[in-house]
Amino acid sequence: MKTFAELNFPGRLIAVEGLDGSGKSTQIYLLKRWLEAEGFKVYFSEWNSSELVKSATSKGKKRELLTPTTFSLIHATDFADRYERHLVPLLRAGYLVLCDRYIYTAFARDVVRGCPPEWVRGLYSFAALPDLTMFFKADLEVSLNRILEGRPKLKFFEAGMDLRLSADPYESFRIFQGRTLEQYMAMSTEFNFVVMDANEHVNKQQVLVRKLVSESLDLKRFKRKSPLPLPPSIRTEDRMKETDEDMAAV
Amino acid sequence: MKTAETSKTRRFYGHGIPNVAPEELAGKLIVVEGADGSGRSTQIARLVDWLETSGKGTIQVGLKRSTLVSEELAKAQEGNILSRTTLSLFYATDFADQLVNIILPALRAGFIVLADRYIYTLMARDLVRGMNEAWLKNLYGIALEPDAVFYLSVEPEELVQRNLSKSAALDYWESGMDLGLSRDVFDSFLKYQAAMAEAFLNMQKTYGFEIVDANRSTDHVTRELRKKITALLD
Numbered sequence: 023m024k025t026f027a028e029l030n031f032p033g034r035l036i037a038v039e040g041l042d043g044s045g046k047s048t049q050i051y052l053l054k055r056w057l058e059a060e061g062f063k064v065y066f067s068e069w070n071s072s073e074l075v076k077s078a079t080s081k082g083k084k085r086e087l088l089t090p091t092t093f094s095l096i097h098a099t100d101f102a103d104r105y106e107r108h109l110v111p112l113l114r115a116g117y118l119v120l121c122d123r124y125i126y127t128a129f130a131r132d133v134v135r136g137c138p139p140e141w142v143r144g145l146y147s148f149a150a151l152p153d154l155t156m157f158f159k160a161d162l163e164v165s166l167n168r169i170l171e172g173r174p175k176l177k178f179f180e181a182g183m184d185l186r187l188s189a190d191p192y193e194s195f196r197i198f199q200g201r202t203l204e205q206y207m208a209m210s211t212e213f214n215f216v217v218m219d220a221n222e223h224v225n226k227q228q229v230l231v232r233k234l235v236s237e238s239l240d241l242k243r244f245k246r247k248s249p250l251p252l253p254p255s256i257r258t259e260d261r262m263k264e265t266d267e268d269m270a271a272v
Numbered sequence: 273m274k275t276a277e278t279s280k281t282r283r284f285y286g287h288g289i290p291n292v293a294p295e296e297l298a299g300k301l302i303v304v305e306g307a308d309g310s311g312r313s314t315q316i317a318r319l320v321d322w323l324e325t326s327g328k329g330t331i332q333v334g335l336k337r338s339t340l341v342s343e344e345l346a347k348a349q350e351g352n353i354l355s356r357t358t359l360s361l362f363y364a365t366d367f368a369d370q371l372v373n374i375i376l377p378a379l380r381a382g383f384i385v386l387a388d389r390y391i392y393t394l395m396a397r398d399l400v401r402g403m404n405e406a407w408l409k410n411l412y413g414i415a416l417e418p419d420a421v422f423y424l425s426v427e428p429e430e431l432v433q434r435n436l437s438k439s440a441a442l443d444y445w446e447s448g449m450d451l452g453l454s455r456d457v458f459d460s461f462l463k464y465q466a467a468m469a470e471a472f473l474n475m476q477k478t479y480g481f482e483i484v485d486a487n488r489s490t491d492h493v494t495r496e497l498r499k500k501i502t503a504l505l506d
Contacts (some may be wrong), residue, residue, distance in 0.1 A: 029489075074344055074347065074348055074353070074354070075344065075358075075362070077344055078340060078341040078343075078344040078365075081340070082340050087339060087340055087369070087373075088340075089289075089368075089372045090290050090316070091289055091290065091368045091371075091372055092340060092365055092368045092369050092372060092413055095361060095364050095365040095368050096340070096341070098361050099289035099358060099361040099362045099364075099365055101360040102355075102357040102360075102361050103355075105353060105357075106355035106356070106357055106358055107355065107358075121479050126371070135290070136291060137287075138287040138290075139288060140410075141286070141410060141413060144407065144410035144411070145361075145410070145411060147407060148357055148404075148407065173431040209490040215372075
């Protein structure tokens with residue numbers, strides 16, 4: 023398996039991985055805001071977000087229809103759709119693609135669910151590897167608290183309730199996330215994860231994220247040639263400013 | 273003939289399904305493969321009739337019938353918006369859902385499962401479209417090896433006649449129009465079905481299914497299938 027850089031794609035892919043509640047989504051969102059503001063060609067893609075596949079996944083989750091095999095396959099379908107439709111063309115066009123979760127999420131979760139590791143890796147063998155993978159490692163208690171603050175209840179599959187680890191969702195979540203973390207750590211070296219301390223303060227983490235990204239990638243290559251068209255609200259303000267200046271000139 | 277040896281060991285083709293022991297699956301899995309117009313559905317309906325009359329419980333499965341993704345899959349095909357790997361994985365999800373939730377429980381309960389197409393059609397379609405064979409084999413390593421697979425073989429020219437007499441049109445996908453073999457649907461159908469037949473013949477060496485000459489009359493084919501299945505069930 024090769025990275026996009028090794029395959030001579032002009033674009034680069036940055037992935038964040040971590041447990042639910044590790045804060046990785048916040049960090050990649052802040053990274054995206056910065057890269058956009060700096061005028062780079064950026065695209066953001068989230069795990070399990072392909073329009074068409076999503077309705078099947080949410081039906082499967084809601085009605086608890088999913089088994090380890092179908093859970094794995096439906097997420098692979100979702101990934102393939104985003105990969106072929108968005109990621110590959112954008113990376114060929116020289117974009118910085120930011121992914122909230124990548125194939126490692128499947129490698130970790132599906133294996134915890136009992137799917138054979140070689141089978142899962144085989145499924146995703148059509149995908150190239152990220153050029154930079156940041157793994158947000160938080161203490162289990164920290165992750166659990168972050169999840170519980172935002173939402174009052176743990177979701178069935180999120181808590182790994184399908185594995186019948188415990189009748190108590192919190193206990194199940196703890197065991198499931200613990201095992202997922204073990205899987206992540208076991209592949210950390212093989213796939214060159216940069217491990218980030220996700221117990222740290224949000225802002226401090228973001229400083230490190232931005233530093234790491236600017237050091238690992240030659241960012242100026244990803245500048246937009248023509249500036250993005252401004253949203254209508256700003257344009258109106260600009261026009262008003264111009265009018266004011268015109269008035270002042272008079 | 274070999275079909276008399278009914279005690280071949282149950283196995284999955286590859287990694288199989290987590291926590292399922294093949295030897296617990298006591299029923300029989302019988303697959304009927306073949307193009308649209310080869311008479312698959314007619315033959316399966318007749319077999320079900322015959323088996324049930326003689327007191328045997330049957331369950332039927334087929335492509336695009338899963339609770340999980342059949343609607344979404346149909347929608348995706350209408351718009352022809354999914355690329356190759358995605359569509360392939362979507363079909364695999366549909367297959368896996370029926371395998372885990374219908375086929376395996378039915379076999380465990382001793383039913384005869386009749387499958388209107390199986391992984392072979394799915395693999396042949398993808399192989400004809402240039403997908404990687406090793407990737408497909410890993411993907412469909414989840415599948416259980418059937419007790420018998422009957423491939424209803426019909427000449428492409430005869431398939432054209434049957435499809436046109438049934439619906440006065442040739443199906444977009446069954447004509448392989450997405451492959452751009454020809455802008456003419458009639459030519460494309462003939463080329464595509466010939467390529468599919470070749471893919472099946474190649475797979476026959478690996479998977480050893482029985483080729484049934486389905487250019488013959490429906491009754492003729494039914495008689496042959498019954499004879500073979502009787503030998504399997506004894």
